[in-house]
Amino acid sequence: MSDPSEHGGPAGGASERGMPGAGLVKGLAVTLKTMTSRSTTQQYPDVAPELPPRSRGVIALSEENCTVCMLCARECPDWCIYIDSHKEEVAVPGAARPRQRNVLDKFDIDFSLCMYCGICIEVCPFDALYWSPEFEYAEYDIKDLLHDKDHLGQWMATVPPPPAHDPNGEPAKEETAAARKVAAARPTPPVVRPEPGADPGPAS
Numbered sequence: 001m002s003d004p005s006e007h008g009g010p011a012g013g014a015s016e017r018g019m020p021g022a023g024l025v026k027g028l029a030v031t032l033k034t035m036t037s038r039s040t041t042q043q044y045p046d047v048a049p050e051l052p053p054r055s056r057g058v059i060a061l062s063e064e065n066c067t068v069c070m071l072c073a074r075e076c077p078d079w080c081i082y083i084d085s086h087k088e089e090v091a092v093p094g095a096a097r098p099r100q101r102n103v104l105d106k107f108d109i110d111f112s113l114c115m116y117c118g119i120c121i122e123v124c125p126f127d128a129l130y131w132s133p134e135f136e137y138a139e140y141d142i143k144d145l146l147h148d149k150d151h152l153g154q155w156m157a158t159v160p161p162p163p164a165h166d167p168n169g170e171p172a173k174e175e176t177a178a179a180r181k182v183a184a185a186r187p188t189p190p191v192v193r194p195e196p197g198a199d200p201g202p203a204s
């Protein structure tokens with residue numbers, strides 16, 4: 001037969017649950033504390049919410065930084081980035097042949113599919129995509145949630161500046177890796193062994 005105290009039965013006793021009525025007092029204390037503290041309700045849209053500056057509102061495109069590498073479109077889990085481009089020949093003074101460069105024709109993001117994961121921004125190697133905290137771009141027609149490159153470019157004006165450099169912060173991973181490479185490439189000084197029978201010098 002099982003012990004009723006294991007199941008919180010009568011044998012568990014009031015001592016395990018504390019004084020009778022303690023739960024009620026605790027609950028009333030929470031009620032009183034909530035009643036006397038200031039309300040935190042925000043009267044949106046009359047009062048704009050104070051969002052953290054790095055909030056994920058909308059994605060902004062810096063078109064001049066985009067090299068049409070297609071990494072963002074390939075990594076997007078929702079396949080909601082659409083890019084088109086064409087190649088152009090650029091004459092380089094002194095070079096035997098003209099260089100080719102990609103020219104961006106289309107860069108659309110469909111925010112009706114986007115899940116705001118931020119992968120596209122993380123993977124972009126050329127700092128062409130940024131988060132803007134702007135979130136007021138709801139539309140009556142879902143088709144209007146497809147933002148083209150001009151629309152995405154307009155969001156750049158709302159991207160907050162990067163945080164100030166912290167002199168006491170951790171060094172960047174790139175800096176640490178470069179320092180490690182330099183240290184590994186430096187030749188190690190040869191170990192000088194004392195001649196047999198030579199004076200070993202003063203003991204430390």
Ligand code: SF4
Pocket residue numbers: 075076077078079080081109113114115116117118119120121
């Ligand atoms: S935030 Fe995520 S889902 Fe949205 S476009 Fe970028 S990669 Fe795609």
Ligand code: SF4
Pocket residue numbers: 065066067068069070071072073083123124125126127128129
């Ligand atoms: S990853 Fe960056 S550079 Fe490459 S296509 Fe996307 S936005 Fe342009």
